[in-house]
Amino acid sequence: MTRHRHHARDTLRAMSIMGTRVVRTEDPVFLSRGATYTDDLTDERLTGALHLTFVRSPLAHATITAVDVEGARNAPGVVDVVTGTDIDLVAPKLFAGAADGMERPWLATDKVRFVGEPVAAVLTEDSYQGQDAADLVEIDYDPLPAVVDLRAAASDEVLLFESAGTNTSNGFGLGKQFDEHLFDGCDVVVTREIVNQRLAAASLETRAATAVWGEDGRVTVWCSTQNAQAARDAIAGWLGIDVALVHVITPDVGGGFGAKIGADPEFALVAWLARRTGRPVRWSETRSENMTGMVHGRAQLQTVTIGGNREGDVLAYRLDVLADAGAYPRLGSLLPYFTRMMAPGVYDIPKVESRARVVVTTTTSTGAYRGAGRPEATAAIERAMDLFAAEIGLDPAEVRRRNVIDPGAFPFRTKGGAVYDTGEYAQALDKVLDASGYAALRAEQAVRRERGDVVQLGIGVSVFVEITGGGAFAEDASVQVHPDGTVTVLTGTSPHGQGHATAWAMLAHSHLGIPIEKITVRHGDTDLIPRGGGTMGSRSLQTGGVAVYQAAGELVEVAKRRAADLLEADVDDLVVADGAVTVVGTTTGVTLAELAGRAELKVDSVFDSGAPSFPFGAHVAVVEVDVESGKAVVDRIVTVDDAGPILNPLLAEGQRHGGIAQGISQALLEEVVYDADGNPLTATFVDYGFPSAAELPSFTLVDMATPTHLNPLGAKGIGEAGTIGATPAVQSAVIDAVSHLGVRHIDMPATPVRVWEAINAARGSGGARVDTAGSAQ
Amino acid sequence: MIPVGFAYERPDAVEGALELLAEHGEDATVLAGGHSLLPVMKLRLGTPELIIDIGRLSELSYVRVEGDEVAIGAGTRHHAVETSDVVAAEVPLLAAVARTVGDPQVRHRGTLGGSLAHADPASDLPAAVLALGGTVVLRSLRGDRYVPITAFYTGVFSSVREPDELVVEVRVPRTGGAGWAYEKFTRRANDWAIVGVAVVDGRVGLVNMGSTPLRASATEAALAEGASIVDAAMLADRDTDPPADVAGTKEYRRHLARVFARRALTTAIVA
């Protein structure tokens, strides 16, 4: 009886913070004295550090015929100039699954394979001397034909790596022929090529690393990464030394979006150069370098084929992917694996098949970018659903509702090979249709079409499911109460803007009752926290966060047992609240701090979800398209992003906002463009089209929370929902706005010129003289 | 993103700047707001040996009515043009165009003289001054030259300015109640124009339709002969040679010039 009552009180207390809008504890520092990024570090060990400047290739593909570093060596402040032949480390394969021979040299020696590839390294006393000296390194190149087009790459006409004998880095599902009967029995079959364009993460903090060797033979590397522990392992592996000899610390990290997963080879080179010179070495790239040096994302050429009957049932779907690895295969070469897995999306399609070929091109390597493989899958299936709906003349929302997986069917094993945990797809769709006033929007659209308005209305719908926490399922946490009443939480999920310090403190507080101001969350130091999977794939809360929650819960049990001894009470009569253990109904008790004073009060815990979770949602985008100029402006976006129960709505909304912004931006603005010679045309912030607030509408966020059974919080990931759901909704809305003119498809980004060209093409005039000059009044 | 080393002088009067320019000629580069020059230097596309900083010369910052004209000092920031009561009353087009330049930071640093001297055909203000039929005042130790803006530009980033000359003033006719409009077409709010069309008093200036800011002469002539706005606007791209880049093809820019000429003329004349 009493026990029951206490339990309820505990829960109430816990509820008092869980699900509330706790303001970010990390912000006062960011907003006042500012963050400490890698390049801002002051540490006495870094006194006398040398500054590293890379000499980078100006050509996409060329043979190096001569390198002369003498001029640079004699320049003011130069301490060392290094070329590839000086480096005694084994050239690494940056993606284990890549074809042999596609290793990336530390510094190019024989050949360069993308604009921006490092060819020489210059070390100077002062960072200002670096660029001057780098300009004095003379390199002679014999240009080779660039390989930019993916089909040209796949044809192997020009090889990037002669020893590999192919431009195909790797593939998924290539061993099996497509089924020629896949679409048998379909009344309608539509096929279409879709570009999921290359994007730049463009994190505000560029890549940076700093290294110093200690007298103990260990190297400390500060670097900007999303996961310190993986960076440590990579750096040790590349240097060929024991992991125990590498200490990685991540100071504040100014954005990553997937592009900062793990370590870049430059980090290891910084450490190697520090060893070679016997001095600390600092490196922080410029924005121009970042735009060609840091991995890009997406970059898939997709062919979708969808078939079904005229009632709107989708019966078969095929996805054929040609993915761009860039010059040296990296994580991007793995991502089509997830694209294939998520190919059928939220739909129960009887027959699904897919394959992916990954090819190298003379461009910047690809890696993860917010969503990493899943936005590509969603964009493909959602576009296919629209094409199918258009072909049979049904409303795209209706076709979706007809084909989504039934809520009673979970856990649901898909034709893509995933097991979806929980989902309420039709409900999510209905919520956004309701909240957006879908029927009224369609009516307004009809009126504008009837009137022949210059500004037409477009409505795009997407329903999506994605996979989160799909990499490592286990995560460590440590929670310790100190004798002074403060708490330290250690986590292996290190943030780069997400708000872990606030969220993890809330989780610890929910068990301990100690104010969150007294709870310090530490991360990103591999000596302090040897194990951890970092922050990526929307995994943190459902793995690392749950581990903290679990550890704090276990700590309460430990505290109760010790208090029971101390107070000579029955454990079952004890309750923990406000940082103290008390005997229920009395004032007798002991604070957690006092207990910590008697003996260390610390719990290490590991949580293993055992499986990924599958958050889902639905988006409705409303755009206005000026059919004369082709410019699309997003008027509204209404979203359900169901990630289970929300720990802190403020943080969750921030994740949704950022993701939606990036989704809108992929749909309308952003694209990394190379010319036919492999020259990047979008390597500055003038040319690369990332959005500002002015290009975005206010977001209408609709609540929905379907828990997963995979963890005690019921939480799924929310970090990438926006780029997965918003992108196809916005793209589709633009196409919808001009579909009455005969347009069926416009590739992303749906820039004004592309929209204009699509309208022209649909009108069959193929060019300039389709002026609507008379239609304005 | 680190410029090549350079020498730096900050004269405290225009006279001093002119002396330095006379002495150093082509080796010297004037720094005003720095918002075009510094990016060029940081990318090492420009490597001046001597920088003459005129950014703090208050004698170059003014707006005043002089007879039929408004005289604006070359050092006047875009923000000052944008918010000047005199400009608003006498040449409202110029205020409206200044307001579309970049973002507030840019407008608080960039200067009218710098924008004109830089001679970027994608800049907004040169085409506005062209539509207005303004005059650029160049000064050197040799004296002053009054160059009509129609004769000022010679190509992309180039003008008739001699190396020893400083742009000291821009003069534009008072347009009073004449109809005007500016249509700036961008992808993002604070981008450069893909195409821009400035209209005032039946004159049409084009942004980013060739190697210099241009007048849509055929459109102007058609209007003068009584053509309808719609018909006249269809001639807006005549004799232009617009650039092709990631934002659009030549053909697209020609089309935009026609569309936005029509819209700007409609606003200026009908509204």
Ligand SMILES: Cc1cc2nc3c(=O)[nH]c(=O)nc-3n(C[C@H](O)[C@H](O)[C@H](O)COP(=O)(O)OP(=O)(O)OC[C@H]3O[C@@H](n4cnc5c(N)ncnc54)[C@H](O)[C@@H]3O)c2cc1C
């Ligand atoms: C982010 C950003 C966005 C921008 N967006 C726009 C935009 O939308 N539209 C637009 O039109 N511009 C835009 N600009 C450019 C901006 O308007 C600049 O301020 C302007 O073009 C140059 O003015 P300035 O005073 O900064 O000149 P500076 O950069 O100092 O100088 C530019 C050039 O002119 C020369 N010069 C300057 N003053 C004189 C003088 N008095 N006599 C002789 N030579 C001189 C310099 O030597 C240099 O060659 C943008 C700039 C930035 C950084």
